[in-house]
Amino acid sequence: MQIISLAEKLKYELRHSWISQGRQESVAEHTWRVSLMAILIEPYLDCKVDIAKLLKMIIIHDLIEAEACDVPAFDTMNNSTVKKQKVEREHQAIVKIKNTLPKELGEEVYNLWMEFEEKESYEAKVANALDKLEAQIQHNEADISTWLEIEKEMTFMMGKHVEFDSFLKKFKDQIEQDGEEKMIAAGVEFHKPL
Template sequence: MLPESLIQQIAFIKEIDKLKYIQRKTRLFNSDRNENDAEHSWHLAMMALVLAEHANEPIDILKVVKMVLIHDIVEIDAGDTFIYDTQKNHSNADEERLAANRIFGLLPEAQARELIAIWEEFEAGQTSEAKFARTMDRLEPLLQNTSNNGGTWNEFGVDYSKVYAKKSIMKEGSETIWNYAEKLINESVEKGILKK
């Protein structure tokens, strides 16, 4: 007889495979192919491991990795909202909450509670781990857009002020990484791939 917890965990594992089908607006580095949410989450986890020393405060790196791996799972139901979307403007908190309860709810109760709490912590952005995880989440598309000559900035008419406003949150998780990012943003204006 198989443990009920295993059956629930396998159901969750099968469900989150759908994350591979959620397309993001950003494209892979130096590429025309759009990234999917699973690729994005994996990349953020690797970035967090590699860049952890640059966090403003001591962080629990395992918690950060958990955050970046699960933060977009809700998009299986709620869909990906483009960071510069002017219609939805990330006002889909109710949809995402329903998605979190449904998808994480496939797991055994204790695991579901843990992952929902980690997802909520990321969303709130108040702890040192959440701040650093959010820094990773804002850095990756910046690197992608600079590698693609403006990428989604040009495609969707996003200007410097919008990019700067959305990216400046990175300084809460890492002043060092923000300094690097700010330099990239300013260089993008100089190169003409980001309109001022």
């Protein structure tokens, strides 16, 4: 019950992303759609995935934000101090969650979170890619006035997260194109990397 109650915070822990209706999205809303994306894209991936493991990883990955809060990617991109603090807070959060749960379950939750963070298994790579792609989809759906300057550039920075899978590359290309078209339609200046 302690962890289920902790998870309620994800319903009001806000991310930087805005929804099309003009309010910030919650971590829970983001996690739900990443999970849905995993179910919908599973048949198209280059390799077979353990869908139960993938879904657990996606859900557990964001659970720590109930303890550590959400830190936008752009805050850590060029700031090693903020990145280090984020990593430390998140690790403290997953250890606390692990220690709150019964031993075997706590170990499973901890190991799934660590696997996501290490991004070496196929499921972890897919989970990471979907996490990044969903964030861009949400930006594409939000009013352009909510975009920070750095987010224009970030529209074209998803390639490194999908290079391991041909379907995810195509999916990324469509999401990137949608973002580019949104900026063009709004008359927003941007520089697309070569």
